[in-house]
Amino acid sequence: MKEFSKNLSKIYSPKDFEERIYKNWEESGYFRANANSGKPPYTIVIPPPNVTGILHMGHALNNTYQDILIRWKRMSGYETLWLPGTDHASISTEARVVAALKNEGISKKNLGRDGFLEKTWEWTREYGGAIINQLKKLGSSCDWERERFTMDEGCSGAVQKVFLKLFADGKAYRGLRIVNWCPECKTSISDIECDYEEKAGHFWHIKYPFSDNSGFIEIATTRPETMLGDTAVAVNPDDQRYKHLIGKTLILPLMEREIPIVADEYVDKEFGTGAVKITPAHDPNDFEVGQRHGLPVINVMDETATINQNGGKYNCLSRYEARKAIVKDLEEAGLLIKVDEHIHNVGACSRCDTVIEPWASVQWFVKMGELAKPAIEAVKNGRIKFIPKRFENSYLSWMENIRDWCISRQLWWGHRIPAYYCINPDCNHLEVTGESPEAVLEAKCVKCGDNLKQDEDTFDTWFSSALWAFSTLGWPEETEDFKKFFPTQTLVTAPDIIFHWVARMIFSSLEYTGEIPFDTVLFNGIVRDNQGRKMSKSLDNGVDPLEIIDKYGADALRFMLVSGNAPGNDMRWSEEKITASRNFANKLWNAARYVLINLPDDFKPEKSEIPKVLNIEDKWILTLYNKLVKDVTHNLETFELGVAAGNIQDFIWNIYCDWYIELTKPRIAEGGETALAAQNILVYVLKGMLKILHPFTPFITEEIWSAIPNSDKSIMISNWDKYDEKLNFKQESQDFGKIIDAVSAVRTKRAELNVPPSKKVALEIETVRENFSLFENSTAFFERLAFASSVSLIEKVDSAEGKAVAVTDTARIFMPMGELVDTEKERARLEKELAAVQSDIDFVMKQLNNKNFIEKAPAAQVEKAKEKLHKAEEKAGKIKASLEAL
RNA sequence: GGAGGCGUAGCCCAGCUGGUCAGAGCGCUUGCUUGACAUGCAAGAGGUCGUUGGUUCAAGUCCAAUCGUCUCCACCA
Numbered sequence: 001m002k003e004f005s006k007n008l009s010k011i012y013s014p015k016d017f018e019e020r021i022y023k024n025w026e027e028s029g030y031f032r033a034n035a036n037s038g039k040p041p042y043t044i045v046i047p048p049p050n051v052t053g054i055l056h057m058g059h060a061l062n063n064t065y066q067d068i069l070i071r072w073k074r075m076s077g078y079e080t081l082w083l084p085g086t087d088h089a090s091i092s093t094e095a096r097v098v099a100a101l102k103n104e105g106i107s108k109k110n111l112g113r114d115g116f117l118e119k120t121w122e123w124t125r126e127y128g129g130a131i132i133n134q135l136k137k138l139g140s141s142c143d144w145e146r147e148r149f150t151m152d153e154g155c156s157g158a159v160q161k162v163f164l165k166l167f168a169d170g171k172a173y174r175g176l177r178i179v180n181w182c183p184e185c186k187t188s189i190s191d192i193e194c195d196y197e198e199k200a201g202h203f204w205h206i207k208y209p210f211s212d213n214s215g216f217i218e219i220a221t222t223r224p225e226t227m228l229g230d231t232a233v234a235v236n237p238d239d240q241r242y243k244h245l246i247g248k249t250l251i252l253p254l255m256e257r258e259i260p261i262v263a264d265e266y267v268d269k270e271f272g273t274g275a276v277k278i279t280p281a282h283d284p285n286d287f288e289v290g291q292r293h294g295l296p297v298i299n300v301m302d303e304t305a306t307i308n309q310n311g312g313k314y315n316c317l318s319r320y321e322a323r324k325a326i327v328k329d330l331e332e333a334g335l336l337i338k339v340d341e342h343i344h345n346v347g348a349c350s351r352c353d354t355v356i357e358p359w360a361s362v363q364w365f366v367k368m369g370e371l372a373k374p375a376i377e378a379v380k381n382g383r384i385k386f387i388p389k390r391f392e393n394s395y396l397s398w399m400e401n402i403r404d405w406c407i408s409r410q411l412w413w414g415h416r417i418p419a420y421y422c423i424n425p426d427c428n429h430l431e432v433t434g435e436s437p438e439a440v441l442e443a444k445c446v447k448c449g450d451n452l453k454q455d456e457d458t459f460d461t462w463f464s465s466a467l468w469a470f471s472t473l474g475w476p477e478e479t480e481d482f483k484k485f486f487p488t489q490t491l492v493t494a495p496d497i498i499f500h501w502v503a504r505m506i507f508s509s510l511e512y513t514g515e516i517p518f519d520t521v522l523f524n525g526i527v528r529d530n531q532g533r534k535m536s537k538s539l540d541n542g543v544d545p546l547e548i549i550d551k552y553g554a555d556a557l558r559f560m561l562v563s564g565n566a567p568g569n570d571m572r573w574s575e576e577k578i579t580a581s582r583n584f585a586n587k588l589w590n591a592a593r594y595v596l597i598n599l600p601d602d603f604k605p606e607k608s609e610i611p612k613v614l615n616i617e618d619k620w621i622l623t624l625y626n627k628l629v630k631d632v633t634h635n636l637e638t639f640e641l642g643v644a645a646g647n648i649q650d651f652i653w654n655i656y657c658d659w660y661i662e663l664t665k666p667r668i669a670e671g672g673e674t675a676l677a678a679q680n681i682l683v684y685v686l687k688g689m690l691k692i693l694h695p696f697t698p699f700i701t702e703e704i705w706s707a708i709p710n711s712d713k714s715i716m717i718s719n720w721d722k723y724d725e726k727l728n729f730k731q732e733s734q735d736f737g738k739i740i741d742a743v744s745a746v747r748t749k750r751a752e753l754n755v756p757p758s759k760k761v762a763l764e765i766e767t768v769r770e771n772f773s774l775f776e777n778s779t780a781f782f783e784r785l786a787f788a789s790s791v792s793l794i795e796k797v798d799s800a801e802g803k804a805v806a807v808t809d810t811a812r813i814f815m816p817m818g819e820l821v822d823t824e825k826e827r828a829r830l831e832k833e834l835a836a837v838q839s840d841i842d843f844v845m846k847q848l849n850n851k852n853f854i855e856k857a858p859a860a861q862v863e864k865a866k867e868k869l870h871k872a873e874e875k876a877g878k879i880k881a882s883l884e885a886l
Numbered sequence: 887g888g889a890g891g892c893g894u895a896g897c898c899c900a901g902c903u904g905g906u907c908a909g910a911g912c913g914c915u916u917g918c919u920u921g922a923c924a925u926g927c928a929a930g931a932g933g934u935c936g937u938u939g940g941u942u943c944a945a946g947u948c949c950a951a952u953c954g955u956c957u958c959c960a961c962c963a
Contacts, residue, residue: 757920
């Protein structure tokens with residue numbers, strides 16, 4: 001065992017020990033979870049950061065929450081597993097690698113699929129470790145031996161297994177649909193990867209002439225270039241203006257193609273001209289209208305949103321060039337009626353901000369209807385709880401209106417879809433199989449014997465993240481880990497991925513494992529900048545957690561991130577807050593240093609126990625510590641991490657440091673039995689404080705802990721204290737409150753009179769005889785903390801002449817100040833004080849005189865009011881007496 | 887168009903199921919080299935809890951309306 005060191009460095013310098021401590025933890029294996037343990041499990045799976053990502057404040061907040069819960073549960077006797085890992089983030093990683101290759105003058109296409117994947121794996125291996133190491137700097141107690149990656153063998157196996165099952169059950173299907181297409185990323189993206197923004201645009205009103213030359217119909221569009229693919233014009237069947245035209249045909253301008261006028265309920269009579277051009281290949285609603293009326297789908301753009309050969313003379317123009325050219329040509333042809341300014345929502349790729357092109361293409365989808373039902377039920381019936389609860393609303397409304405999920409992406413980095421197509425166009429056989437691609441391709445088409453080719457696409461990243469809660473534990477195998485740690489308990493995440501991730505994990509888990517993936521979802525808010533804006537690259541207002549850790553320490557950062565913050569609420573970043581947290585750490589450091597320095601050399605802190613004989617102040621601090629344990633535990637149980645942190649800070653600073661340490665100083669100075677007793681309590685409570693604070697600020701608590709020899713080698717594996725009724729000294733702690741009040745009252749009075757601490761004054765304390773021994777035994781406190789030269793007890797002071805008086809509920813304390821007391825000022829002060837007490841009395845009297853209150857309020861409430869009145873009246877009496885004596 | 891959050895001391899925010907909740911931190915004022923800490927100690931000033939109604943014996947705390955602000959969802963061409 002390590003020597004009892006006593007010598008914490010004079011300056012709190014987290015840099016000196018944080019790294020060392022983390023290494024020790026890792027080496028000692030405390031982070032490791034044991035699947036064979038008999039303890040109840042507590043599991044959190046990390047929201048896997050992007051493999052190429054770097055730690056930002058959001059990660060810091062999210063992981064601080066998780067680590068607090070994990071460390072608390074670990075100390076509370078659970079077999080805890082915090083499972084870490086990273087996400088392959090297909091679209092984001094692929095974009096980064098493409099960009100990096102571009103700098104080297106290499107194109108993805110030239111490199112080929114295999115070459116590109118090789119490069120991307122290299123990239124992943126090179127940069128993938130970065131965020132993991134950064135999480136370690138934060139103090140995250142993850143089980144690193146269980147670290148997973150969404151594209152590792154196990155997770156990939158789970159993805160395949162799930163897809164095969166979905167396909168077999170008819171819940172995964174392939175079809176021609178309108179998807180959100182990003183012409184920059186050259187892939188489809190899902191609805192929730194598309195961000196809408198209001199933009200100023202135009203509303204072009206165009207003439208579509210009738211085939212029979214009998215005039216024209218006026219349509220309006222915001223995207224004239226799509227008219228190249230128009231295959232109809234639709235009107236509302238009830239629209240009197242157009243009813244008679246239904247069935248007539250039009251000549252599509254510029255393309256000179258004949259298209260029909262169809263009737264469809266979808267058309268809003270009130271909007272625009274009431275006649276809508278229908279472009280089934282480039283608009284989701286038009287696509288549906290097209291389906292209903294059997295209209296052809298003419299795709300006029302390629303994957304880069306450039307007009308293709310179906311666009312006639314506009315072939316090879318970009319969509320915006322084409323728009324310009326088309327408008328010009330229409331104008332010249334006299335077909336442009338007018339152009340209105342129009343503000344509308346334009347969808348953009350959430351990844352690269354390129355305007356989305358709704359585009360008809362063949363994609364894979366997951367049928368959501370059946371999957372959503374149990375996922376809705378699980379949240380509705382409370383099997384899964386959201387904290388705060390309000391986020392259940394958005395979850396439910398999304399789930400209840402869910403649309404099929406497009407899961408195929410035209411990317412290479414990701415899980416390749418295990419679907420194979422016969423190359424013979426007459427056969428067109430589709431095979432979905434878990435066999436190795438080599439074997440499948442070797443085997444040829446089972447129907448016609450022709451060659452097969454594998455689907456070029458990969459799955460949406462979220463398709464694999466959706467399985468994270470169980471694929472990481474070994475599913476589909478019935479592994480020890482899966483049996484022990486699944487379902488997990490708490491998911492800690494940000495509200496912006498409720499749909500992307502949380503919802504999909506819930507329905508996936510229920511569908512494939514039959515279990516909920518977790519029972520509680522705790523949401524953390526967003527860390528904003530000091531002006532309340534989101535931290536973003538474009539604003540360059542991000543704060544780097546690593547720089548903050550370097551400057552203030554990980555503990556200060558962690559403590560700042562949880563302090564004064566409620567679950568799900570956003571918070572503002574400010575340098576002042578972090579210095580406040582650092583100062584708190586410094587305060588604890590110095591308090592510990594003081595306690596340790598003052599222990600005798602032969603003190604055995606590892607055996608520090610509560611002494612048999614306790615002073616009143618000892619009982620007082622023990623009672624308050626005991627209450628702290630109860631409060632903090634309760635607040636952690638209800639996920640009120642910010643409140644818990646506040647409880648602890650208040651106790652350490654305002655109770656332990658400001659009072660208890662000061663109260664014990666005279667005893668330490670005195671030495672002997674009473675000093676030893678005080679030292680034991682000081683150490684006992686210090687150790688308790690360290691333990692309860694440890695989940696929040698793991699490094700400093702471990703460093704101080706290790707300076708005190710303990711039976712537990714690391715505070716990480718020490719036991720979380722439980723509320724103990726034996727430590728609840730109700731009477732004594734209440735009594736001691738009277739001493740605290742009296743000391744404070746004297747200090748206040750002295751401050752009002754500007755008496756320097758160096759001027760000691762003899763105190764005369766007037767109180768009832770029952771309190772005499774309480775106050776007499778506290779003489780040393782008055783001497784030290786209230787600058788008393790002596791203390792005398794008296795039942796009734798006759799003359800207050802030349803004396804200042806401090807009044808509490810239980811006592812009047814007289815201080816002979818001679819000329820310092822200005823009678824007039826003193827009178828004014830006392831009158832002010834009396835007025836304050838009197839307003840309390842009036843308030844309570846009013847309450848007690850209210851018949852309804854007496855009758856309807858709970859008895860305890862009435863009792864409380866009476867007690868309050870009693871106290872206030874006593875105090876008022878004391879102040880009045882003092883006034884009279886002036 | 888729909889849903890939700892926020893609006894409490896100069897600033898940043900806590901206030902869980904209505905009754906010691908009117909609070910913390912920062913800032914401010916005054917006084918302190920009180921041998922752990924000036925990254926500190928002591929004391930103090932500051933708010934009729936956005937506004938207006940309602941429910942209740944009792945409302946920052948529940949309900950309604952309203953103003954301001956932010957976010958999410960939908961996306962009518």
